[in-house]
Amino acid sequence: MTRPVPESAAADYAAFGITNPTPVGISYKSSSPASQQTxxxxxxxxxxxxxxxxxxxHFAKIADNAAxxxxxxxxxVGTLQRVHPTGLGDAMMKCQNMSTxxxxxxxxxxxxxxADHYTYGEVVVFDPGALRNGGMGVSLGENADTAARIRNDARVPR
Known part of the structure; x- marks a missing residue:
């Protein structure tokens, strides 16, 4: 399902270095009845x-906003990590934990x-059941794998 994107998103993405950005926002819900993940x-x-x-x-802006x-x-929290999950292709991906x-x-x-030369995406996977019980929810690696799958699903041939 599409999600609203803030009006400031295009300007933020341009400041990050994306020329002529077209913002998008999408939410996914697990198809498994047992999972509450989104x-x-x-x-x-x-x-x-x-x-x-x-x-x-992008990560510098998150840190600046928090400060x-x-x-x-x-x-x-922790350090920014460059990751390369299966299926990432020619894109670059970095992940870091955020605490709230x-x-x-x-x-x-x-x-x-x-980010690659045409697309950019931030993916956050939530597991409300695990979070309610004081757990972390998904691991950084699981989030990276999900982000790579979403990237492949979201991209269309140029």
Missing amino acids: AQLTGAWGTISDPERVIDR AEPSKNTRL RVAQRIITTPICVW
């Missing part, structure tokens, strides 16, 4: 001359961002 894709297509720079600027608004209780304080609990969720 995945959210936020991204754009356009022209990307330096995919790694786009990814690095500017500490009351939101969200921050990046909700009520009295810290919830940690991995964020994976890919």
Whole structure:
């Protein structure tokens, strides 16, 4: 199902280094009745001359926003990791965990961002059942695998 994209998204993506970005937002829900997992894709297509720079600027903006608004209780944790899950193809992907304080609990969720010369996407997989029980939900590697599958499904031949 499509998700609303903030009006500022195109300007943000242009600042990251995407020329003529067309923003998109999609939510996926697991088809398994036993799973409560959802995945959210936020991204754009356009022209990307330096995919790694786009990814690095994305994570820098997350860190800057967290520092500017500490009351939101969200921050990046651990180190930014370059990953190459099966099926990623010629794209670059980096992932990092993000923690958020909700009520009295810290919830940690991995964020994976890919970029190639035409597409860019941020994927976050949520597992509400695991998070409710104090777990992390999906691992960084599982999130990366899901992001690579979503990238392959979302791309169309040029």
